[in-house]
Amino acid sequence: MTTFFPRARIYVVGRQVMPPEEVERFLRDEGAAWQTDTDNPAQRIPELAGRICYMSFGDKQGRKDNKSYLGHILEVGHGSVLEHTVFSLLFTGVSRSLTHELIRHRAGFGYSQLSQRYVDETDASFVVPPAIQGDAVLEKTLREFCDHSVKVYTELTDKLAERMATPDALVDFALREETLREKAPGQFTFGEPVDGKDNLSVDEWRRFVKASDTALKYFKKQTIRGRRKSAREAARAVLPNATETKIFVTGNARAWRHFIELRGDVHAEAEIRALACDVCRLLKKEAPNLFGDYEVARLPDGSERTRTIHRKV
Template sequence: MRIGKQKVELLNPQSYEELTEKIEIAGRVCYQSEPKGDPEKFIRMIIKRGHESVLEHGSLTFKVRTNRAIANEIVRHRLASYSQESTRYVKYDDIEFIPGEKLKDPNLENLLLSAELAYKLLLTTDFKPEEARDILPNATATTLVMTMNFRELRHFLKLRLDKAAHPQIRELAGMILEILKEKYPVFVEDIEKYPVFVEDIEK
């Protein structure tokens, strides 16, 4: 049994300049105007006006490592494409868990170990991995690849950085936000983490 951490990796880094220029060209079709050499200014304008459908012309793909519970929340965002690790076809020998903070207590980790032992025991009988997986908890680690356009990314971040969101999905959303702020700032410069974000994750 292993206790892991959530991770986010950007799989398709793109040129910021080319991406913003493409979105400006697409957006200016609506106004029959020509690019003026400042795509960031144009993108700020369309975001301010709520004309965010133009942002759908750009998208990013992320590889996400999280647990089954949080993955179930992520895939509820329907305007995206997902590919996820299959517990039907993957047979686990050393199970990784990514539990919430309370389950990281050494006394409670025994519950996860018990689930792993039960899973392995079932596999020694006539249970297939797709049947034995029913014994695994939501803390079981999983990997998924998701592709979202910038409009949906903004929607995802606004919902999942909210104080009411689950702490683990807030942590993931924060990782995605940091990547975007570093590489594609104009799309998220109006989106901030809540001041209590880091404190909440550390508790």
């Protein structure tokens, strides 16, 4: 049974830590005193970073609370200090078209995404675009198409895998992936004998694989991962943009703010806009003093957008 996702799932898989003993050691070494009112490392870190710029500690410390300190940073656009706080978010239930847009965000982000070459998609899930959700006829059309695409994908993978398992193709694979290596000129080896034979020429290996079941099995085992990967990388061409993917994203607070603004905007695509709104809500909770200026507003069609008075700090 194929799974169809209506909305992304977000997991906060990485948060800041700020070892208090190290902060204390720094303050002691500098003879400095720092008064703040938050225990949240995500908010303490950029405050400390900002205070380093002017060594505004002790007598020179103006603002005594984190909210007004970071609020001032947002107001004057001293955004680089926000880059010291990072959040790692894991998104699942997002489409390949969403991640194609997401990874355009270069500055301050790192990505690790599910590989469609390594991971089998015969039981792929899909994402239903917001505009289609709730319309039974359109949803049915989409579901049928997605199911069909998986069928074609599976058929292509199986047929390609079969084609890549002929004796000649197996030898080609082993040579290409250098599991079968040239040890001396014209003599190829796996580093161990196969059914009693070793150090043969390519033609001798080809003849041997055709003649010996044991050799055929050996070659199949040696090349299985590479063959599967090659079959999948070709077969995935038929999977739609709606195919579900998983992506691990680490971004600093400044970069997340930029993402929330651009992708939470009314002009952004609906799926990524919904994600930006969810990320916004989540990061407001994680670090209200860094993201509290954002508002998530409802639009007439029931979808949402983000808004702030401090754009692109």
